[in-house]
Amino acid sequence: MNDTNPLRQLGDTTLTRRDVLIAGAVSTAAASVPGLASAQTAALPTPTAAAQPPVMARFSLKVNGKTEQMDVDTRTTLLDVLREHLHMTGTKKGCDHGQCGACTVIVDGSRINSCLSLAVMHDGASVTTIEGLGTPDKLHPMQAAFVKHDGFQCGYCTPGQICSAVAALDEIKQGIPSHVTGSLTEKPLLSVAELRERMSGNICRCGAYSNIIDAISEVAGSRA
């Protein structure tokens, strides 16, 4: 909203667009020497071919109900589209390798690690981020429960924890089993053991786990 916001200015690295175009032009020039390009490719071992110019892709995403037209480098992850292109910094980048869960968002009803997913592969998908769950004036019940139970300390993993928790309760409701589900042919229970297992993809370095489980249990209980 206000372009004097330093975070937004930082996020507005639209200079990448220009950089991309310049880099693209340079690389295209190099690649247009066919003999050289093919010689390089042949000389290098299989997995590491000569660097290619960036490739742009156009697609659309529905983020928290709003359709966004995107035109980004194919390498851009869903996480980077949310943070760097749409300036929705609620979704956090932790490990960037699918190990910590800080980037968890809900795509077409399923929670995923947005860092391990190319944005271009989600053309037409509906994405729900922490910004889409609730607002400061009207918190989602899971957000309110995290506040009530002190389910965080530094807060960095919290958006991922909350998106993950909302989806986890939905997965139990759908009857999706987990590693600790006693009988595979019966519906999974809403137990602490189930919640702990189902939240194991979200790491909290501050160690707020027991309060996180209290928060999720409260929301689960009120729904049951």
Added chain:
Amino acid sequence: MRAFTYQKAKTAAEAATLVARTPHAKFIAGGTNLLDLMKLEIEAPVALIDVNHLGLNKIEATPEGGLRIGALVTNTDLASDARVRKDYGVLSRAILAGASAQLRNKATTAGNLLQRTRCSYFYDTNMPCNKRAPGAGCSAIGGYTRQLAVIGVSDACIATYPGDMAVAMRLLDASVETVAPNGARRVIPIADFHRLPGNTPHIETALAPGELITAVTLPKPIGGVHIYHKVRDRSSYAFALVSVAAVIQKDGTGRVAVGGVAHKPWRVEAAEANMPRGAKAVADQLLAGAKPTEDNAFKVTLVQRTLAAVMSEAKRGQA
């Protein structure tokens, strides 16, 4: 990450052709392993062929009484399928023992079979690795080897196949259906799908360049008690030190396959004849010829003990 072109394939044969004719092209499905490796430039495809729109996401009954699992069925959908839960419980259990819910929601059946090793030297691009650069040498041999293989190893590689799902599929005698770039289809028994490292540890499966997995089929159910027991450093969200998949019948006969010990899911059918004689008899034959290191010799004992736990659990399950 290196730049790449991106294209959605419309048919399986088209996808295979696109990958075969483009040097350094790769299929992408869930991408949970490939993108991780691309960020580290361990994988550096110049073209990605997206196979998510091929309609290969169904689980269907086969005329033989088994199940045909589309290559793109997600781990979550496969583990949750009522038929799998009822008749192939070991497969549900194996999948649910792996990764996190977020990853299982994205990871696919075929992609999971192609998951690459988690050997820390494979991941460390500053260290020689015969998988990353054939002929470069193996940093794991003589290095820190606690997680690594104890059997089927070679002088070129001691990495393990890291997954859980494939261990259950090996146990269930699954078959991998593929399509080649020329449109030819073939069926690869799961026993022949993953390879031992030998002198070519960078060639991990029986797939030819451009060959695309379209489905995995399971033969008709075999009954019995289904157990997947995974031993790891954390109780959730960690790779196996050792895992045991087993189907055990009332008379004490059965099947067993082991994960975390070799470059492929490890099963020795001849060892299964020893099942009525107890875990030691099975484990001794299963791991005959093992070449553990000082760091991972515990895995040999751990296989036997995990198998003993599985066999007594099966007995209780049948009581």
